[in-house]
Amino acid sequence: MIDIPPTTVTPRASSSSGASRSGDLTAHGVSIGYDGHPVIEGLDLTLPEGRVTAIVGPNACGKSTLLRGLARLHPLTAGRVTLGEQEVTAMPRKALARLVGVLPQSSVAPDGVRVAELVGRGRFPHQGWFGRHSSDDDVVVQRSLVATGVADLADRPVAELSGGQRQRVWIAMVLAQETDVVLLDEPTTFLDVTHQVELLDLLHDLNREHGTTVVMVLHELNLAARYADHLVVMSAGRVVAQGTPADVLDEATVLEAFGLDARVVRDPVAGSPMIVPIGRHHRPDGTPAPDGSTEPTS
């Protein structure tokens, strides 16, 4: 049995209520490519510290590639990334893993691994040569399980969980890394709408309670508009627009980035902009398009 002294860990919230520590995450002239084909070229972007940033854009616009480059999951062909004063690109990986946590797009748990053990792997960057698990690690793991609402599942094999539960467990693992910045690549994919909202609420709480900088690539535009403080719209490897969702998301931007005719209305619940796609079948001849002109249906 392991004794856990009651004062081993100070709750992070007390040291960091709202105030971020590590600074903005900035891409300076970043280029990234696959097999010599550039996906992103010379991109400059600043993701504000202590905020929730959503990166949106059509398929293959390079949003996931950008996130992978920022997290050093994929090498940059040019440029550099900084976090505050620190060079992300030149940092030892383990040191980076103590500053930036990342949830990649696909996560497959090994057979038989249990929830608490998987979340415990998030402690790796804080452990020494032989990776011994300490009781301090248990405290952090427990806190991550509680924060993501999966504490009751600690002893369950990950493979037996539902998709929504599993995604929370993976996020708990990233939380157990105790980083100032968390990057997530389409964390709501494969989740139904209830679980999508639940998950985004969770990330919102994380940001508001701990001041964690959250950067996520999202598919669902309306949820991005509702949950992001800062919205980055990408298209064809470029940043088309960025700023608060209310400033950024208008009909022209949606048309430019997504090639989609849409009405933008006010979300009746959150007051954020809400995109209502028009589509080919809902624009009878003669009905004015959003900007007042009549466009031919193709």
Add this chain to the structure above:
Amino acid sequence: MTPLTVTPAVTAVRTRRSRRRAVVLASLAVLVVALATLALTVGAASLSPGRALLALFGVGDAGDLFVVQRLRLPRLGAALLAGAAFGLAGALFQSTLRNPLASPDILGIAGGASVGAVTVLLGLGMTGMAVSLGAFLGAATIALLIWFFAWRQGLHSIRFVLVGVGFAYLAASLLAWMLASADERDAATALVWTVGSVADVRGAELVMLGVGLAVLTLAAAVVSRWQGPLALGDDHARGLGVATDSARVTTLLVAVGLVALATATVGPLAFVALVAPAIARRLTDDGGPALSVSVATGAALVLSADIVAQHGLLGVAAPTGIVTGIVGAPYLLWLLATHERRTRA
């Protein structure tokens, strides 16, 4: 009693996990001791366990001492050490490449070790340390070739396995050709390099196997800290601060060393490196690579195979590798038949 400082559930999961591993290891230790007793007592000259034990420590008549210390003990030692090395190597391969098929015998790395050893032995006429070195170079060459052909912007385990299977055939053909051309060698030598046997391992070879295994086990303990993150896939592992490519290369280098060491001494005991870690993972069932348990299952597996080979198989003495092959081949078929289904689930 706030959830921030009290962690009964998390600690319990961890305690249960290490307790289960301890129970599994202890049971395997008991099994190995029982098998070892059997190996020392049963044979052409049957001894009681008491007499065998006394002879082990140098007490008894000259006949007992000769049978136990000169005949049976080296064979027992070779079985245990080689089994441990194959088990550990297989576990490292399978968990590093995240594929239960990725074992050094399937991938042709054990075959490369055989080719290297036979080249030194027959081609250059050298023995001892040089044979082990040749085995290591052979295994490393095959590993590097597989690496070279399987590498596409990172290491994809299924491509690694398929390329490796190709090289396994190449190594087997080379070996057959070399043994066929070396007509002055007797059949027993050929047998060691094609199927493997723990018989006739001499003292010096045994010492080298033991020392090498100790060193490489230490190295494995150091590289094993990467296994937890690596098992989650490259992206997660990088996110957790592991330089995945160099971690994989280092880990596989240790595993290749283990295969080369064991193959240089006892030949390629088929399927041990494939089967032992699979049994070990089933016994621990915690999603970990089960390295220490694989060491024990490997030792127990080779020792029982050798006992069967010597005494059990239709009353005819057979090389150890024949028995491991008979046990391992059905497992491989079962694995191939169910692999696709399980990866999709």
